[in-house]
Amino acid sequence: MRSASPKDSQSATASNDSKLDLEITEARNDSHPGMASMLRPGTNTGGVITSEEYMTEDEKKVQDLKDFGYHKFRWSSLWQPAEINPLNGKSYTFPIFRMTDAYSTAFWLATIGFFVAFLSWFAFSPLMPEAVKADLKLTNPQVTHANMASLGGTAIVRLIAGPACDRFGPRKVMAALLILGAIPSGLAALVTSAGGLYAVRFFISILGATFVTCQAWCSTFYDKSVVGTANAFSGGWGNMGGGVTIAAMIGLFERYRAAGYSPHLSWRLCFPTMPVPCLLLVAGMILLFGKDHPAGKWSQRHQFSGTAVAIAQGEKIELDASERAEYERRAADREKGPAKAANFRAADPADAGKRVATVDTAQSEPITFKRLLVILADPRVWMCIMCYLLTFGLETAMDAALPGLLFTLFQSNTFSAIDAAYAASLYGLLNLYARPLGGVVSDLLFSKYGLRGRVIWLLVTAFSQGIAMIGLGVYCNRDPQFSGVMWFIFLIGTTGFLANGANYGIPAIICPSAIGTVSGLVGAGGNVGGLLYLGIFLAKPGVKKAKTLGTKFWIAGVVNSGAVLPFFALLIPGKFSVL
Structure with a gap:
């Protein structure tokens, strides 16, 4: 068995760094049991989600179905914990009999x-x-x-x-x-x-x-x-x-x-x-x-990773007064700003043409006359x-x-x-x-x-x-x-x-x-x-x-x-x- 060359080591290190760069940091949501974890303000999502490169072909097919709107129904999902879309915090399932959820x-x-x-x-x-x-x-x-x-x-x-x-x-x-x-x-x-x-x-x-x-x-x-x-x-x-x-x-x-x-x-x-x-x-x-x-409070609704992805894709995000006040308070506590202030890296050329649907990243925003x-x-x-x-x-x-x-x-x-x-x-x-x-x-x-x-x-x-x-x-x-x-x-x-x-x-x-x-x-x-x-x-x-x-x-x-x-x-x- 041949030993790893310096070139191989550098390649492995670069690969690991790439993976680390794609990770999304989650904040535990202990104050709101049963709710999805949130994106920490300022988290670098890398601009696009490229976790597909770590999937098998079968896993990609299943993911494509889910992205299209398909999520296989199971009777047990009616009483088991909700399965969460990490982009927006919404539930893929309908756990109506899990009253603590x-x-x-x-x-x-x-x-x-x-x-x-x-x-x-x-x-x-x-x-x-x-x-x-x-x-x-x-x-x-x-x-x-x-x-x-x-x-x-x-x-x-x-x-x-x-x-x-x-x-x-x-x-x-x-x-x-x-x-x-x-x-x-x-x-x-x-x-x-x-x-x-x-x-x-x-x-x-x-x-x-x-x-x-x-x-x-x-x-x-x-x-x-x-x-x-x-x-x-x-x-x-x-x-x-x-x-x-x-x-x-x-x-x-x-x-x-x-x-x-x-x-x-x-x-x-x-x-x-x-x-x-x-x-x-x-x-x-x-x-x-x-x-x-x-996410908990209404003023925290843009703290999921979908907001960061939407901004990386060039979409404009409108924050209301309560959200701006929330982020100013966090900034005063020496926390980073909202997802819109993150330092996004350039998209990988291999992901060209791939785009996360707006329905998966959007959050409710104040209505304006132009949007109306x-x-x-x-x-x-x-x-x-x-x-x-x-x-x-x-x-x-x-x-x-x-x-x-x-x-x-x-x-x-x-x-x-x-x-x-x-x-x-x-x-x-x-x-x-x-x-x-x-x-x-x-x-x-x-x-x-x-x-x-x-x-x-x-x-x-x-x-x-x-x-x-x-x-x-x-x-x-x-x-x-x-x-x-x-x-x-x-x-x-x-x-x-x-x-x-x-x-x-x-x-x-x-x-x-x-x-x-x-x-x-x-x-x-x-x-x-x-x-x-x-x-x-x-x-x-x-x-x-x-x-x-x-x-x-x-x-x-x-x-x-x-x-x-x-x-x-x-x-x-x-x-x-x-x-």
């Missing part, structure tokens, strides 16, 4: 916060047909106007909540919304007129903006391979609050009636005894047990807005319209307004499986076909909802049976909620540094859609004897399907394709 905590707090917000936001709807309408002597148009007021406020606040999430973090914004929403919820007991009802429902609709914070919070903790699933489960289960509130508020109202209280007082007592305590309790839990970001214009110029953003306008918009309108439709069609001695409300609540409860399934399928398609797979799934499900609506309208204008109407409601709910779940996995990929802003735009679109559908329902109320009760539904279905069709052009290869 910070990623699981973020998911459940976002979900529960969304749930109680929707429970409170829709609390008026089940009491409106019998209790509130009679007590305040409201006309049918006034009831519709009250429903529209509850949507208008949410659209405005969602547009504000999105940029606020990017600036202050979704955890703080969600807690603030729950606390603010508890105030008008408590004041609902004092309403004595239609004008007062409009005002209270408008301000209660602040709670609807928690959709934005829920999506932004989950997108902050979960990676691109599983973000559709995480957002869909959180959004679907949280949105069930709108269905649960029907049974909960009616049941509470009946208990007060049975206890001897008048209808006038019974419906008023429901608000301070259920929605208000729920909102304040969950807001406290979020502030006490929640974390802003996998770029977002609004992206047709994929408008696709998400339009599809959510049509699907969630219909859901809010149907939650208000279904109890009245069922009661009008099937009123009898054995079918009361309360029975109609209970039957209508099944529509909202479809969120239990449909939205999560929409997100899971979206992630599976993304792993095989990329963003194109997600978009096809979204467009097909949104278009199908319109077809189901046309079917309901035509059926109701004939001789409808209760079972037939419920089957159409099942089809409408399933297709629409699948589309909602499909939508949730797209904003985090197309605009990863402005997730809150895009979620706010998409969410506001949903409320505008609710106003659109309620306008159609108000213009074409229909009459049972004339067999026109279904007209408003098939008109809404035509609008739905027709509005989705143009976005299929995004799938055509060529000049107008953006996929």
